[in-house]
Amino acid sequence: MTSSQQAVTAPAIRLSGLRKSFGHTEAVAGVDLEIPDGEFFSMLGPSGSGKTTVLRLIAGFESPSAGTVHLGGTDVTRLAPFERDVTTVFQDYALFPHLTVRQNIEYGLRVRRVPRAERADRAGQALHQVRLDGYQDRRPSELSGGQRQRVALARALVVRPKVLLLDEPLGALDLKLREQMQVELRQIQRSVGITFVLVTHDQGEALALSDRIAVFHRGRIEQVASPAEVYERPATAFVASFVGTSNLLGEQESRRLLGVGGTHSIRPERILVAPAGTTPGAGQHAVEGTVTERGYLGHSTRLLVDLDGGGRLTVLQPQDAAPAEPGSRITLLWQRTHDYQVSPSD
Template sequence: MTETQPAPARDDPGRAVPAIELAGVEKAYHAYGETVAAVRGVDLAIAQGEFFSLLGPSGCGKTTTMRVVAGFEEPTAGRVHLHGQDVTGVPPNRRDVNMVFQSYALFPHMNVFENVAFGLRRRGVPKAEIAKRAGEMLDIVDLAGRERRRPAELSGGQQQRVALARALVNRPRALLLDEPLGALDLKLRQAMQVELKRIQREVGITFVYVTHDQGEALTMSDRIAVMNDGLIEQLGTPREIYEHPATRFVAGFIGTSNLLGGEVAEAGGGSAVLLHGPDGRIEVPVRDGVRVAAGERLELTVRPEKIGIGLDKPGDDVCGVRGTVTEVVYLGTSTNYNITTSAGADVVVFLQNATSADDIAVRGDDVWLSWDPRHSYAIGAPQ
């Protein structure tokens, strides 16, 4: 099922050509004499066979970016390459990518088979082959036997799978999915996430998945680009993005994150030590690009499940911050603690309830928070 494309490399013949490459893509809309920038300069290279997600809140430019790839929007600036070919300015019907629309956009006057066969018919594929390929695809999405149904006679989940089959049957070089699970209820959505991932492995086609749901993106993606305000904030694997949010926005958007600040006491050798409150000490690795100098303030993030709670001051090899417990919420598998540090920062801590022992601390207790310096992630000076 995997497409074997001759794929002429553009610059480096030794390197695999990306399925999709965006170079400096910008898109602005003009309305009422005002110019609104939806996408403000996106550079991306999506590898063949990759499950790639564009993640961000509504209005961040993720859907516009996808529509630029599909050809529904022409970029105001920048180029779009599909398998090394510049397709900027090529209309959607002559681009080798297919789209799964948020509302599915099935043809209401056609039955399931005709919907799936639509693209193949437009390309003049012989009848017998259309029947064979559509049949195979309907098998993959588990809709065999429903060929004669109209979209209106199908459930939301089934319509969604028809939309998927209708796009995939054409064996596009990339499949673009615009919040395809948004209209489904939670149970179905979770089942479809697993299903989508299975289908993607089965057909081996590059998936570009647009979503505002971080859970969806983390579950399915090989890589994620987190977008905000028309720009990519961070691009990486789900683990990288979760463990090491590069910006304040990513830290806040993906999962729960604690934001802590402090004055830099010493810096150098790829790490810095911060003073937090009268007795708090935080060590943080410093990447290239984050400017750190002694005496300046620095902010960092640390995930709630990385923090431990103790009654005694931890050793100097870990980060230690003193605080007061303001809330304890028992959740069964874990317990959430809200703590205000001695410097006045609010911190959330998730502790797994590995034993049936009582909670480590109760409301009002003075405690020490500790974590491995590797879990501190510097994001720059406070805003």
């Protein structure tokens, strides 16, 4: 295979045996990952899981203790950040307060000595991409949080990188604006067609935006899959509990309720509530219990149900379902295909 063919077929990002230690703490404990060109990829996990360190290793802000980083088929492990064809958008946006919006966007082009006329043209295109036409002469202090976030995006995109890294860029926004910016971020990614890599601890954000998700835990990747597969078919108990809400059944509970051993996950919305004594249908499990708590969530109602043989299940009922009040006896039903075996997590 020629070098030109390798460039075409190589993934946008390839991480091989990546490790990073800070003193005696191993922040990244052996990560292997490939991200194809043009994908919206999310690295999801709690604080301290290693996801941000991996982003910094890709960007070149940190050097790995072991392993390699390839971008577009080229080994960049020992290259400085400015030598890598990536840009990064941070949570605090890092805009220059004394510069106008246009000057902030043009900054990277000026550093690269792009001619003035081309700078102006590309900055105008970037402003249009993020729907900030007419804002070019404002200062960052005159913008809302969402507008500053879009300026930071435009500044990153105007240099036309192969990969855009996003370090929790929506974390400082309120819920409604964050949801709005999630939609806009996905639309921007589709329009420019480059690889986006998002670091986030927000499961809903990762599920809504991503083509694929890597779930991080203790410096390792527990699962890489599409949002639907991560949610519906979690690989480990940690993924099942971290991504959304899940009922986790240990070995003894699985044997008592399901008739098999192992660790199993059941999503609360997959469980149906029926009158006490209801006979299960074909392919269903059934268990009797008593409602102990009922909570209104707006789109649904959450029930906590103490089971007759011990243990507790969480159930999510749609709002139009018949109410089950605390103290009432009920039968819980779910399809056998909806209890999914997962690997125990450390």
